[in-house]
């Protein structure tokens with residue numbers, strides 16, 4: 001069961017097209033995995049649409065009748081079912097699965113085109129930078145083999161981890177597929193994955209390793225960023 005979700009302000013910013021691209025992709029992928037947030041997002045979109053269509057303070061005679069008509073038209077559009085490819089007469093072609101370390105993963109639609117990543121490989125960790133940079137935010141796919149651990153680190157900015165498959169144990173909490181995990185500079189953590197995992201991650205600054213020998217990794221943090 002999904003434990004952690006985007007906050008309302010983030011869903012609303014996504015609906016208003018105000019998020020940097022890497023975060024927008026993360027919210028979209030989460031909503032595909034989480035019916036609860038998909039419904040919250042739809043409510044946000046409907047509220048925004050109503051807001052845009054509200055009459056102005058002093059409506060002129062010509063615009064007076066428009067909002068009601070637009071409202072009715074919008075309500076009609078929102079109630080229409082989305083046509084599937086089959087209904088449109090196109091063959092249904094399932095997106096190719098991502099294959100890594102003997103595992104096969106189905107990606108959310110918004111990430112499906114990135115099914116053949118060119119991994120950088122460091123021990124149990126594989127990382128692939130996605131071409132989604134915007135406003136200083138950078139996105140990666142991260143695969144960690146069963147039993148793998150990321151040494152303790154903090155962040156200079158934020159870190160979003162959307163768990164696409166597998167699990168992550170972080171302190172007392174075990175996260176599952178779909179969890180939308182938000183961290184900032186106040187969190188030092190050393191997550192590990194009992195069963196292995198595939199994540200979509202977004203950061204706006206390199207991570208800082210904090211302990212012992214792993215501080216040596218600070219020289220290669222650009223590889224995890």
Ligand SMILES: [Zn+2]
Nearest residue numbers: 005034036037
């Ligand atoms: Zn959710």
